[in-house]
Amino acid sequence: MAHGAAKRIAGQNEQAIRVLHLGMFLPTVLSILLRLLFRRGSLPPSKGSLAIYVVTYLPALFLSRYLESIGTSRRDPTTGAIVSSGQDLNQPGVMEWCFDILYVTWVCQIGSGAFGEWFWYFYLLIPSYAVFKVWSNFIGPMTGWSSDKSTEESASEKSTLSKRQEKLRKRSEKGDPRARTVRK
Known part of the structure; x- marks a missing residue:
């Protein structure tokens, strides 16, 4: 059973690594081709354009190498059996x-080749999302400011009542005679 799961993970990782290899090569080629087809005036690219490309390509290269190193499966050289499927x-x-x-990163590379350098502004989605996650998971709850207060209150009310009590409460609201209130 565990060996089958290791084979499945190794196969999925190999496919993901193939996509990574294509993704590091194909957007660069497509960006150059799209510049040639639609934006001949942008060739050769300006220094600022090259700087943006290099500054965004380096983290992408680092991440792809990182994912490749932790996802690569190790096999026994003699039998070819999977020793480790990787993460x-x-x-x-x-x-x-x-x-x-x-x-x-890849979308911004291709988009900048087709539409212009303004397309790199979409790269700001990454730090914006990071700020949102940090705020919603750490800073917001620590300061007591959360956007889910109404859902938290209703969830806490529902959690205090058991299923049977909730059922009886709904019956009594409808006027069902089976839901008698016991007075002490």
Whole structure:
């Protein structure tokens, strides 16, 4: 059973690593081709454009190498059997955020080639989302300022009543004679 799961994870990781390899190469080529087709005046790119590209490419390169190193499965050289499937690259959380950063980078590279340098403003989605997550998960709850107060109050009310008590309360609201209130 565990060996089957290791094979499944190794297969999924190999596919994700192939996508990473294509993703590090293909957006660069597409960006250059789109510049040639639609924006000949932007060739050669300005120093600012190249600086933006390099500054965003370096974190993408770092993340892709990181994901590749932790997701690569190790196999026995003699038998070819899986020794370690690597970490699951499909797990939620940090892995998912790494892929999100890579996808936003690739979209910005292609978009800047097709539409212009203003497309790099979409890259600001990454720090905006990070600020949102830090605020909603850490700073907001510590300061007592949360946007989910009404849902928290209703959830706390429902959690104090058992299912049976909730059922009896609903029956008594409807006027059902089976829901008698016991007076002491």
